[in-house]
Amino acid sequence: MKKIIVAVSGASGAIYANRLVRWLVQNGHRVDFLISNPGRKVFELELGKPPKDQAGWRKFFNDRKGRLHYHAPDDFNSSLASGSVKRDGMIVIPCSMGMIARIAGGISSNLIERSADVTLKERRPLILVFREAPLSLIHLENLAKLSRAGAIIIPAAPGFYQRPKKIEDLVDGLLGRTLRQIGIENNLEKEWRDDG
Ligand SMILES: Cc1cc2nc3c(=O)[nH]c(=O)nc-3n(C[C@H](O)[C@H](O)[C@H](O)COP(=O)(O)O)c2cc1C
Known part of the structure; x- marks a missing residue:
């Protein structure tokens, strides 16, 4: 776990x-879940x-075993704000270019940015799955800076060579790769390849 x-x-x-x-959560992992206020708007x-x-x-994600722990983005009292509370890594998904910029600048103006800052300083895996196109030089320089600082940068750009049949296939292919980067083996890519 x-x-x-x-x-x-x-x-x-x-x-x-x-x-x-x-x-x-369905595969037995604990999730500390955060969503920014703009994130809520796009989610809606x-x-x-x-x-x-x-x-x-918990209801939304069908988490019957209480593995999901929600943290409000302005809750700086959260354990996530401290490096002494150990986590195995962090995934920002989807990650805005604004968020990329604020993490690259060490701004820490909300709990998401602070958690990313802590993850980097504690040398734990930080995965940033960004979605923007085209990219400006500012975006590229921020991404390069984060990569140099140890973050793993994944563009939300799924592959098509396995002939995905539905959107979920595309999404799961990308998630399979993302999870492996944080040390979680999975069959997400294989699962949807096998049923065709
Ligand atoms: C419908 C919608 C879609 C958006 N899509 C993107 C996107 O794909 N990439 C991006 O960097 N910003 C996108 N934005 C802009 C961000 O939501 C905006 O920069 C916001 O301030 C990011 O805040 P956050 O990083 O705190 O979540 C989108 C905004 C809206 C309303």
Whole structure:
């Protein structure tokens, strides 16, 4: 069982976070879940009204065993704000370019940015799944800076060579790779390849 922080920002692609968190809790992992205020807005456009509290999120993700722990983005008293509380890594998915910039600048103006800052300083895996196109030089320089600082940068750009049949196939292919980067083996790519 791993303890993974999953944060959702205001980039397009809430479906990635939805399927990732469901998979993690259903496969016995603990998830510390955060969503930014812009993230809530994009989530609503893409998936419907987001829950407000931990009970609502557990229901949404079908987490019957209480593995999901929700943290409000302004809760700096959260254990996630401290490096002394050990987690196995953090995934920001989808990650906005604003979030990329603020993490690269060490801004820590909310709990997502602070948790990412802590993850980097404690030398734990930080995975940033960004979604933006095209990219400006500012975006590219921020991504390069984060990569040099140890973050793993994954563009939300799924592959097509396995002939995906539905959107979920594309999403799961990307999630399979993302999970392996944080040390969680999985069959997400294989599962959807086998049933065709
Ligand atoms: C519908 C919608 C889609 C968006 N998609 C993206 C996106 O794919 N990538 C991105 O960097 N910003 C995107 N944005 C802009 C971010 O939501 C905005 O920069 C926000 O301030 C990010 O805040 P956060 O990083 O705190 O979540 C989108 C905004 C909206 C309303």
